[in-house]
Amino acid sequence: MYDMHKLAQLMGELEDQLVVCMRCGMCQAVCPVFAETGRESDVARGKLALLDGLLQQMFEDPHGVSQRLSKCLLCGSCAANCPSGVKVLEIFLKARAILSGYIGLPPAKRALFRGLLAQPALFDRLLRWASKIQGIFLKPADELLGSSCARFQSPLADRHVKALAPVSLRRRAGSSSSPAGRSGLRAGFFVGCLVDKVFPEVGEAVLRSLEYHGVGVHLPGEQGCCGIPALSSGDLTAFTELVRYNLERFGADTCDVLVTACATCTATIKKIWPLMAQDLTAEEQNQVLELAEKTMDISAFLVDRVGVNPSVASGSPEEIITYHDPCHLKKSLGVAAQPRALLRANPGKRLVEMVEADRCCGCGGSFNLQHYAISASIGMRKRDNIVNSGCRMVATSCPACMLQITDMLSQGGDAIQVKHAIEVYAESLPTSE
Amino acid sequence: MIMKALVKEFEKILGQDNVFQDETDRATYSYDAAVLDPVLPSLVLRPTSSETLGKVVGLCNEHALPLTVRGAGTNLSGGTIPTAGGVVVLTNALNRIIEINEEDLYAVVEPGVVTAKFAAAVEAKGLFYPPDPGSQAVSTLGGNVAENAGGLRGLRYGVTRDYVMGLEFFDVNGELVKAGARTVKCVAGYNLGGLMVGSEGTLGVFDKIILKLIPMPPARKAMMAIFNDINKASETVSAIIAHRIVPVTLEFMDNFTIRAVEDFSHAGLPVDAAALLLIEVDGHPVQVEEDAEKVESLCRKMGAMSIRVAQDAAERDKVWEARRAALSALSRVKPTTVLEDATVPRSKIPAMIRSIEEIARQFNLTIGTFGHAGDGNLHPTILTDRRNHEEWGRVEKAIDAIFDRALALGGTLSGEHGIGLAKSRYLEKETSRATILYSRRIKAALDPKNILNPGKIIGG
Numbered sequence: 001m002y003d004m005h006k007l008a009q010l011m012g013e014l015e016d017q018l019v020v021c022m023r024c025g026m027c028q029a030v031c032p033v034f035a036e037t038g039r040e041s042d043v044a045r046g047k048l049a050l051l052d053g054l055l056q057q058m059f060e061d062p063h064g065v066s067q068r069l070s071k072c073l074l075c076g077s078c079a080a081n082c083p084s085g086v087k088v089l090e091i092f093l094k095a096r097a098i099l100s101g102y103i104g105l106p107p108a109k110r111a112l113f114r115g116l117l118a119q120p121a122l123f124d125r126l127l128r129w130a131s132k133i134q135g136i137f138l139k140p141a142d143e144l145l146g147s148s149c150a151r152f153q154s155p156l157a158d159r160h161v162k163a164l165a166p167v168s169l170r171r172r173a174g175s176s177s178s179p180a181g182r183s184g185l186r187a188g189f190f191v192g193c194l195v196d197k198v199f200p201e202v203g204e205a206v207l208r209s210l211e212y213h214g215v216g217v218h219l220p221g222e223q224g225c226c227g228i229p230a231l232s233s234g235d236l237t238a239f240t241e242l243v244r245y246n247l248e249r250f251g252a253d254t255c256d257v258l259v260t261a262c263a264t265c266t267a268t269i270k271k272i273w274p275l276m277a278q279d280l281t282a283e284e285q286n287q288v289l290e291l292a293e294k295t296m297d298i299s300a301f302l303v304d305r306v307g308v309n310p311s312v313a314s315g316s317p318e319e320i321i322t323y324h325d326p327c328h329l330k331k332s333l334g335v336a337a338q339p340r341a342l343l344r345a346n347p348g349k350r351l352v353e354m355v356e357a358d359r360c361c362g363c364g365g366s367f368n369l370q371h372y373a374i375s376a377s378i379g380m381r382k383r384d385n386i387v388n389s390g391c392r393m394v395a396t397s398c399p400a401c402m403l404q405i406t407d408m409l410s411q412g413g414d415a416i417q418v419k420h421a422i423e424v425y426a427e428s429l430p431t432s433e
Numbered sequence: 434m435i436m437k438a439l440v441k442e443f444e445k446i447l448g449q450d451n452v453f454q455d456e457t458d459r460a461t462y463s464y465d466a467a468v469l470d471p472v473l474p475s476l477v478l479r480p481t482s483s484e485t486l487g488k489v490v491g492l493c494n495e496h497a498l499p500l501t502v503r504g505a506g507t508n509l510s511g512g513t514i515p516t517a518g519g520v521v522v523l524t525n526a527l528n529r530i531i532e533i534n535e536e537d538l539y540a541v542v543e544p545g546v547v548t549a550k551f552a553a554a555v556e557a558k559g560l561f562y563p564p565d566p567g568s569q570a571v572s573t574l575g576g577n578v579a580e581n582a583g584g585l586r587g588l589r590y591g592v593t594r595d596y597v598m599g600l601e602f603f604d605v606n607g608e609l610v611k612a613g614a615r616t617v618k619c620v621a622g623y624n625l626g627g628l629m630v631g632s633e634g635t636l637g638v639f640d641k642i643i644l645k646l647i648p649m650p651p652a653r654k655a656m657m658a659i660f661n662d663i664n665k666a667s668e669t670v671s672a673i674i675a676h677r678i679v680p681v682t683l684e685f686m687d688n689f690t691i692r693a694v695e696d697f698s699h700a701g702l703p704v705d706a707a708a709l710l711l712i713e714v715d716g717h718p719v720q721v722e723e724d725a726e727k728v729e730s731l732c733r734k735m736g737a738m739s740i741r742v743a744q745d746a747a748e749r750d751k752v753w754e755a756r757r758a759a760l761s762a763l764s765r766v767k768p769t770t771v772l773e774d775a776t777v778p779r780s781k782i783p784a785m786i787r788s789i790e791e792i793a794r795q796f797n798l799t800i801g802t803f804g805h806a807g808d809g810n811l812h813p814t815i816l817t818d819r820r821n822h823e824e825w826g827r828v829e830k831a832i833d834a835i836f837d838r839a840l841a842l843g844g845t846l847s848g849e850h851g852i853g854l855a856k857s858r859y860l861e862k863e864t865s866r867a868t869i870l871y872s873r874r875i876k877a878a879l880d881p882k883n884i885l886n887p888g889k890i891i892g893g
Contacts, residue, residue: 019768019820023466024761025507029549029570038479038525039458040506046461049471053460058471064457083697083761 014094015055021048021086027078032360032378033071041068044078044088051095066099066234071371073364073378074232075327089332090275093231097276100234113230113238120224120245124168127197131164138163144417147410157372160410162198162403169196169203175221176207180256181214183306188218188255190246190269190295192262193225194399202399205426206261206298212429213306220249226265229365231276240279247287257305258295261422263326263398264365267333269295297329298422299397303338308425310345321349321424322391324382324405325358326398339397339421346428354389356381361396363404376408383408386416393417395424435475435520439496443478446488451526453477462503462521466568467511467855468771468819474501474515481526483543483640489522490638491607497882502634504545504573509772510853512580512633516887522638524575530554531641538646539598539615544575544639560646563590566849567760575639581631583849585756588807589681589715590647592849594630599643602629605880615643628875633851634886636879653681653715654725655749656742658732659706663687663790666708667783669735670806673712674779676731678724683807684711684756685786690763690801690814697762700755706738710806711756713749759803760814767799767816771828775839776848779809788838789813796831798824810848836862852890860891 027044028034040046050065072092079088105113116123138148138161147160169191180186187210195203210217224245230238250258260266270292277288302308323340330336336358343351362368362378382405386394394409394416396402406418444452453459454476463471480486493500499519506513515521524545531541535558542551548569555562565584566572572582578600583592599613612625629637660666670683686694687708695702703709710732714724729740743749764770777785786802789811793800804812813835817828836846836859846856846863861869872891876883883893 019818020765022761022764022770023464023506024764025466025505025568025571026761028505029547038523039453040461041458049461049464050457053471059456059460059473061455061457064455068457083758084764085697 014051014091014098017087017091018048018052018055020084021045022084023049024083026081026083030077030081032075032077032362033073033374036374036377042071044082044086047072048086048088048091051091062099062102066096066103069096069099070233071367073327073360073362073367075360075364076331077327077360080331093272093276096232096234097236098234101236105233105235109233109235113233113235114241117225117230118238118241118245120222120242123225124170127164128168128171131166131168131197134163142410142413144415145406145410147406158411159372160407162406164197165200167200169200170219170221170223172200173203173207173219176217176219178216180216183214185256185305186216186218187301188250188258190226190250190258190260190265191219191223192260192265192399194403195261196223199399199402199420202261202420202423205420205423206259208426208429209298209302209422210259213302213308215306218250218255223249226262226268228264228268228272231272232366236276236279239276243273243277243280243288244284247284247291250291252287252290256294257301258291259298259301260295261298261397261399261420263297263329264400266295266297267328271332297333297335297338297397299339299342299425300335302425303341308341308345310341317348317350319349319393320352320389320391321393321395322352322354322386322389323357323421324354324361324386324394324396324401326396326401327358327360329397330358335397339395342421342425343395346424348428349393349424352389352391354385354391356385359385361401361404361408363400365400368404375404379404379408380412383412383414387412387414391416393419393424395419395421397421435498439492440476442492443476443489446485446492447478447480451479451481453479462506462515462523465506465508465511465513467509467514467853468769469511469514469854472514472517474521475518476520477523478520479523479526483527486522486527486638486640487603487607487609489607490603490605493520494605494607494882494884497884499884499887500638501886502544502575502579502638504576505547505568505571507568507572508576508580508853509774509850510847510855512851512853512886512889513576514854519884519887524573528573533558533560533646534615535560537615540644540646542574542642542644544573544578544642546574548572548574548577555646556649559649561649562596562644562646564593564596567757574642574644578630578639578642579632579634580851581849583805583808583810585682585684585753585805587805587810587849588683589679594627596645597626597630597642598645600626600629600639601641602637602639604637605882605885609640610637613643631851633853633889635876635889635891636885638885650715652718652721653713653749654721654742655711655713655752656725656729656740657752658710658712658737658740659703660708660710660736661706661738662736663708663786664783665736666710667786667806669710669732669737670782671780672731672735673728674807676727678714678727678731680712680714680724680728680807682711682713682805684804685709685782685806685811686711686756686759686803687786687801689799690759690803693762693766693801694755694759697765698755698758700751702755711752756803760812763801763814763816766801767818769817769819771815771817771832772850773813773815773832773835774804774810774848774850775813775835775844775846776808776810777839777842777844779807781842781844782806782809782811784842785811785839785844789835792831792834792838795834796827798827798831800831805848808848809844854889857888857890857892
């Protein structure tokens, strides 16, 4: 629980940002959740008005406000299109932290974030064990997509999930450290939970690409979560612990850049860590800023720093691939051309853009858990756009998007594979031996 | 508070999901885009069919419950701020385009259809619906009709009023009234449609709207004329009109606005210019070329430093996107943005622009001015912080001064944003006591319990 002085301090900070919203309502045009529900409390303007109302003490329902605040994908579509430049994500994350501090986290979330997520070694062990027994609960749903669905009635409802990988990336790869090769660069590899435990093949593609381009790798065997699941539930304590845990493993002299293959991890480390670092020491805050500065999405790193530059394709390959822009990559960081460049570098694929390529897939992390019906409805629009592109494969740059898109395509029974852009790229590289 | 039994009845009509009772949900319908205090409605209702909309209206009247219809809530004069104790009726579940008739050039829509979506659907059939208010990406056609919304193309194509062929609306008892027809000509009965357009939800509740469509002009050309003297720019506006050229759009931006927009949109606007005019002509290709040349030489003669002609559609779109961003870009400068739309006869534009500059100096305020200069509709935009009480006092005085000046020049309080709550106390100044009383008698006869958006336009 926060002390009151701190609460007041945080509130004051919000007020100056809240007045920036002029209630023009333009966010209604781009909010994926509002498009489904048509409820003002689901769009940024409504949520900002609620926070403002709370601060002005116009009504007293922090719990109701907190509930509505959490009905948000944090996709940033509103912020990217906000004429007045309201820092919506920053306000929402801070408000979630303030409200959670005020109301208290639900016991289950508290146990999950502080007792498990913020204890990376324990978290790893538990999920290793879970990967071994998940077959009891899951049965295969779609072979091409590698998806599964529940054997019995379960909290998964109708979801088609990707099961935990039998062996996580960091178990497969172990700690590794190699010196800068011919590129002269050494990259820290922040793996992230989903790549580690669900999509280790994505991590392997990252390692393979780095090796191919002569980039040295710093891969600590023990890493934590980037902290966004805790933070988006307002758990600043667990978030801060995780930032600190990761800082210790990616110190200033360990790497020239920090790469990830997860749009959300990239955006979190680059943008959210500096924003929410107030509980860290001054020295740690400096480290956060330095690390944020050198954090890059893997495709941005390969194209902008290593200089991967696909030659103009000769001929027109048969196999159509399309690309989905993760919100946290395009809207948060402006990275959209680089993953496409990686796809074009694969001579076996022809990139065809889908309609609304940068429209949110509807996953939104815990949003998917709490509001599955809305999440699935947004996801189905994405699924339709993917199918209508005529592709055999859809690529993206975020494992969370991959989960959601896999679920939607699997439920639709569509014969379309879901890959990370780096997998498509790595596949085109000549084998080293 | 509303009786439980009545809430139950609304739930029976609309379904529980479409009756919002929680204070937190209601609070999100307590405001619109006007700089006014929010008012909490006691209930929010969302009809999903014409039939239930009528029932809701009838039931509200039966219980003397004030009713404010809300589309996207982008109103700039407080027209969608509810009455204390009243209900808000949402139209966003009434959003079907019922018909686009290509043979007879009309469309029938429900009130909750979003303006830009409608314009796109019409354009897909090679037709054109010109009214394009600044909020068109989210605004609803019902709201556009209720406010008689304008936009950038008013100069050549007129405003929403000029496209309403007919209306079906519920009177206060929930009975359906039909006005106008699907024909170009119609003189059957009173011009009730004319009464409803711009009535801001005070006289009836729209159910269906019949809108006129026109063929898409085959060619258009946009240009930007850059001036180092604000007077030269405003005099050019008058000169173009005086030379019997009617561009689609003739927009003005002062230096302050130019810089704010450029900071925001990076559209390549000349940040050193004192003012610029954005001009678009359309029509037959030959005529477009001819008009564009005339406008260009006129601009040069009037002292434009340079003229940039958009070379392709992408360049043109960029210009107009920048213009559309003007209000929003200005709003980034300070926390509170007061957007006015006092309008003068177009020949008086130079005088009005000078007056606004004087008023900004007199009250020591930051005012960015942009707007539809070609139709005399300027948007002096006062940038302030409402929390600064001393400055806010000066803002209110400046608004009074702008209105007085516009009226003295033979203009009007509002070109397109409506009177709503924000300007109702000024209306008598523009009209007369008798006008207010006449309007109130109409209102009293049609809405004896005064439930339809009470307090808007004529006060009371």
